[in-house]
Every structure is written in structure tokens, then in C-alpha cells.
Amino acid sequence: MKLAHLAGVAGLGLAAASTLAHAEATKLHLFNWTDYMAPSIIEDFEAETGIEVVQNYYNSNAELFSKLTAGGDAQYDLIVPSDYFVPRLIDAGLIQPLAAEGEPLAGRDNLLPEFRTPSFDPEGRYTVPYQWGVTGVVYNTETFPDPEPSWSLLYDPEVNRDYPFALLKGDAQFTFGTLCAFQGSGFDCVGEEPWVAAAQGLIETRQRDNFVGFVGATAAIEQVVSGVIHAGIAYNGDVAARRAGDPDTYGGLGFFVPEEGSQRWVDVLAMPAQAPNPDAARAFVEYLLRPEVAARLSNHNYYTTPNEAALPMVDPALREPPVMPDAATREHLSLTPSVGGDQLQMLQQLWSEARSR
Numbered sequence: 503m504k505l506a507h508l509a510g511v512a513g514l515g516l517a518a519a520s521t522l523a524h525a526e527a528t529k530l531h532l533f534n535w536t537d538y539m540a541p542s543i544i545e546d547f548e549a550e551t552g553i554e555v556v557q558n559y560y561n562s563n564a565e566l567f568s569k570l571t572a573g574g575d576a577q578y579d580l581i582v583p584s585d586y587f588v589p590r591l592i593d594a595g596l597i598q599p600l601a602a603e604g605e606p607l608a609g610r611d612n613l614l615p616e617f618r619t620p621s622f623d624p625e626g627r628y629t630v631p632y633q634w635g636v637t638g639v640v641y642n643t644e645t646f647p648d649p650e651p652s653w654s655l656l657y658d659p660e661v662n663r664d665y666p667f668a669l670l671k672g673d674a675q676f677t678f679g680t681l682c683a684f685q686g687s688g689f690d691c692v693g694e695e696p697w698v699a700a701a702q703g704l705i706e707t708r709q710r711d712n713f714v715g716f717v718g719a720t721a722a723i724e725q726v727v728s729g730v731i732h733a734g735i736a737y738n739g740d741v742a743a744r745r746a747g748d749p750d751t752y753g754g755l756g757f758f759v760p761e762e763g764s765q766r767w768v769d770v771l772a773m774p775a776q777a778p779n780p781d782a783a784r785a786f787v788e789y790l791l792r793p794e795v796a797a798r799l800s801n802h803n804y805y806t807t808p809n810e811a812a813l814p815m816v817d818p819a820l821r822e823p824p825v826m827p828d829a830a831t832r833e834h835l836s837l838t839p840s841v842g843g844d845q846l847q848m849l850q851q852l853w854s855e856a857r858s859r
Contacts, residue, residue, distance in 0.1 A: 529554045530782040533569070533578040533768070536561060536720065538633075540802035547789050554781050561718045562672025563587045570596045576776035579783040582632055585768040586675065586838040588622040593594060593842055598774045598780075599627040609791025612811040620768065622840055630787050631808035633739075633800065636766050636835055637719075638759040640736035642726050651758040653684035655733050656706060664712055665732035668725065671716040674853035675706065675838055676765060680735075690735035690836040697849060701856040710855075718735035718850065727752060727805055737767075738824040743804035746819060757824055759831050766827075766835035768808070775795070 532539070536559045544555045560566045563584050570581070575596045591597045603608050607630065610618070617631040639655055645665055646655065654661040655796060656669065657680075669677060681700035682691035691697070707713055714731050722734030736757065744752040771790070773783045789795055797815035800807040806826055807816060812829060819825060827835065841849060 510547055528779040528782050529556050530580065530779060530786055531578045532557045532786070533566065533574065533581045534559060535582055536718075538582065538769075538803060541796055543795060543798055543802075546788060549791075551785060553785065555786070557839040561720075564672040564674070564715070567596075570594075570774060575774035576778065577773050578594045578797055579777040579779045580786060581774060582769050583772055584838075585620065585770060586840045588629055588770065588772065589840040589842060590626060590846070591772065596775055597628055598775045598777070600630065600771075600773055600784060601627075603627070606719045608788045608789065612791055612796070612809050614808055614810040617768070617808040621675075621837070623770075629772050630791065632769045632771050632790070633805040634740045634766070634768040634808055634830070635805045635825070636759055637670075637735060637764055638738060638757055638824075639733060640723055640741055641728055641733040641756045641758075642729075642756050643756040645732040646756065649756070649758070651761045653680055653760045653762055656735075657681065657684045659704065662712070662733065666712050666714045666730065667733040668717045668722055668731045668735070669707070670722070670735040671718050674849055675841070678849070678853070679765065679838060680760075681707075681764075683760060683762040683764065686762075688836075689765060691837050692839050692841060692845065694848060697786060697852050701852040705859050711789050723752075723755065726755060737805075738827075739803055739805035742819065742825050746804070759824075759827065759834055761834055763834050764837060765838055766832075767838070779817075 527642060530553050532555055533547040534557055539557065548554060560569065566581060566583055567587065567590065571594065610630065613631065619626045623629045641655060649655050656662070656667050678697055678700040679689040679691060681703040682696045683689040685699055685703060708753060717725060717734065719736045720740055722731065722736050723740055725731045726734060741755055741757040745755055771787050773780060777783055791809065791812035792800065793809055794815060796809035796812035797808050800812065800816045800820055804820065804825060807813065808822060823831065
């Protein structure tokens, strides 16, 4: 029996044969990005099911991958990787299907068609989309009143010779993608020639006096506000949420998607290969697929929901730029290509070299 079928049940004791009854005495261990879940959703899920949710946090897909390969795949029940990391997790045997074949998750038909069988999970067995958004440049509007919407604000010393800036922490392929876009190869570049050029560009960037280092997307926003840096990389929803919530503090933030191209990302729910409480994990996934819950999640995170049935319930600001990219911006966006095998090894080697020289 699926979680959605239990909404009218007064007590979980009446559903002894169900997934929830099997999991009611367990804990759900959720490994998530920092500040990416509405506390009220956790509280309501716990009250309805009796399942205690324990959250731990990471700040990059690379950090998530390292944790899973070090035994975390047996420690956590649900994780929230980004789209292009999913094939790596599957190939490494670090995640398992969310449900048995032929047993679809309740509420999956609420999703927009484009998210039901995505390229990174063609049969839709391993993942359910969580949120989606775009990555761009956050900057101080007093320092840069009217910048060109270009990666040149970070990578061209003629455009920004003096003001401190930072790059995004922990993500080799994304960083190379931004440099590829700046160099004319497109954000979705793959292969030795564009990656070698990107690695060289990163080495040159790291040698500039005003390069501060690599920081997380949330930290970049705070560092722009505090004046530690004047430009960095952030996610659209984080910027929009802070500007809306505290315009006095964050009203001086600017944000753009570079015209050379950038990342449209989809974060997904997935279950580690040795999840200790898979029934609790499935119950929580089905809970998040409810339209009203999906809308609450987006309203909290300020990101766009992939749940079609939830769209009428999201805040109006989430249907406008920068949260919902307009048609012109979408033309500059692409998913990060999934790579593996020799290509992934080459990417990692070039990343290590570019970070050490």
C-alpha cells in the first residue's frame, strides 16, 4: 500500500501490512544540501507517520560522492544528488531503484512529462525530481552597476582587474563548463581539447591577485553582501529568496545567467544501495510527491517545482525571473552532460592538475 492511500487512516496500526507500518518504528536518514528542506514538512511527515527524520548536510556533489564511497551508502536512506551525478552513482553501485519494477511510486504521475523519464535516468527507476533551477553569477551592484551578462566578470582580468571574486567549490565539471562557455566551446563541453583549455584557463584564473578561492554557492552570496568578494557563483533561488526575505541586507545583490551559457540543474531524490530503511525512504518520497507538499517545498526553497500538479499552489514570485527563467534565458541553459569511464578519469586528472598548479 502506498503512502498516498493512507491519508485517511486514523492510526498507522490499522495498516500493518503497509510500507508505513513496516517503517513506523524506524528513522529516516536524509543526506541533503544545506537549508534545502522546509522544517514544517519534516514535522508534518513525522506526525503523520511516526517516522523520525534525521538530516545531515553536504555542500557539493563531490562531497556527497566521497561520503557514499566511504560507507555512506549504508548510512543514509535518501540523498539529493544533481542530475549529471546520477549515472556515476548508478555505475558505482551506490544507489538502488526507488521501487520494484512494475510498482510505480504513488504520485509520480503528478510530475511534468519532461521529468518522468529524464536522460540521466531514462526509465525513471532510480530517481524522483526534487527541485530545479539555474546557476549564474551573483555580484555587488554598487561595484558593477551594469555588467555584461558574461562569464568575463570572473574570467577576464580586463573586465575585473581589482575586485575580489570566487569560483564555485567542489565541482570539476561545472567549473570546466563555465570556462568552456567563456572560451567559446559551450557550457556542455565534453572531451580532451575543451577540457585542457578549461584547465589552463583555471590555472591562469587562480594566479590572479584578486582570486579569493573556491566557496559554496550560499557562502558566495554572504561574502558578496559582506564585501569579502564582489562577484561569485550562486543559484538563482538562493539569491531571489534572500532579496525577497531581507531586501535591506540583500537588495544590493545582482544576478545573471551568462549569455555564453550556463547550467540548468535538476536535483533528485535517490536511495543509497544499502539504505537501512528503504520503506521509510519510499514513504517520504511519496509524501514529497503530493502536490500540496511539493508546493510548500518550493515556496520554502524559492526554487521551481517539477510537480505539475503543484504549480498552481506555488508563490507567484516562483513563476517569474530569476526563479522561473524566461524564454531568452532558457536558450542559454543546458543540463550538464553525464560522463564516465575514461572521460571521467581524464576530467578528474585535469581538475587535480589545475587545482595544484
